[in-house]
Amino acid sequence: MSGLTDKANEQLDVFRTRPPDHIRFPYLFLDATYVKARLNHQIVSQAVVIATGVTEDGGREVLGVMVGDSETEAFWAEFLRSLRERGLTGVRLVISDSHSGLVKAIRKVMIGAAWQRCRVH
Template structure:
């Protein structure tokens, strides 16, 4: 459901898909609340501290259709996955950009 919502599928269409999967009662507001929980998880991810030096910081992005400003738009989610001095990879940042620019 979250992926459908993020790619611009309307909450009503998500409700119909859920019904086909055997979920009898799933309102548009329930879909919105489920997706809001995802926003909270991303906010938590973006604010955590690691306490380990991160000498390597590769970035990766790909363009997907995403709901922004109540419309489906081509957007690039960018992930920063650092490799700590201890050799462990950690997601240290997420963002979404509209274009590949210096500011983005």
Template sequence: MVKKHQRDVSGIEDQIISMYAKGMTARNIQDHLHNIYGIEASPTLISNITDKLLPVIREWQNRPLQEIYTVIFLDAIHYKVRVEGQVVNKAAYMVIGVDLKGKKDVLGIWIGEHESAKFWLNVLNELRNRGVTDILIMSVDNLTGISDAIAACFPETEIQKCIVHQIRNSTRYVSYKDLKQFSLLLI
């Protein structure tokens, strides 16, 4: 990154953005820059550099979508984050769509406190507002109320329960000692 005898470190912004994109916090980036390159950068400077991405992110989040998707997959990823010194659960709502040409695209990612049909209803309304008029098939988990949320926004959409979630839910009732043998039956 910094060559021998180099005094200009103008490419440091790209490196900071890269580290931020990989999940490093401003303090981690600050420590890394100091330990590896001897560069003093305040967390405020790092935040100012990463904040330059916000307009690009907002543009991506609000881009117009296609009118029709053959399949859309809805799912949430649950993870723990530290907020003000406490560890809390968060859910990243993911929407992946397959268009009429078979091209897969991430339509959006939203962060919520926990997965709920009410939040999914807001996500589906946002998809409609961004131009989606019809979805042929929607693949979802077995979340209570999700079918009603989908029907409210896209009443003609066929709902398919995700096979992975169905298998996971069915193995919940199998004794652990029998799980391996039961799973072989499913294949």
């Protein structure tokens, strides 16, 4: 079983670190959900954040996923910086809920991009 887990972890690492520079994504959706996870022999709630890029013609692609303790500004900023460091450029509009930590991180890291509150939230 550990061999299977190791293989899955390798594939996940390749996915999470691949550069998103093969196509332009002028629109970026950001969202989070919480899941229960076992951490240090305890069940805790963990934030799973996801970035979905949208192309000019409406195509969508998951660009990144990250797990952390909560949706703090620092956590969101780290996630957004990781996307930029991997090659994400040209984002004109970021769409998300109005979580204060997320909005602050967007303004700090996604310089030049406008922000819009998601109509679903």
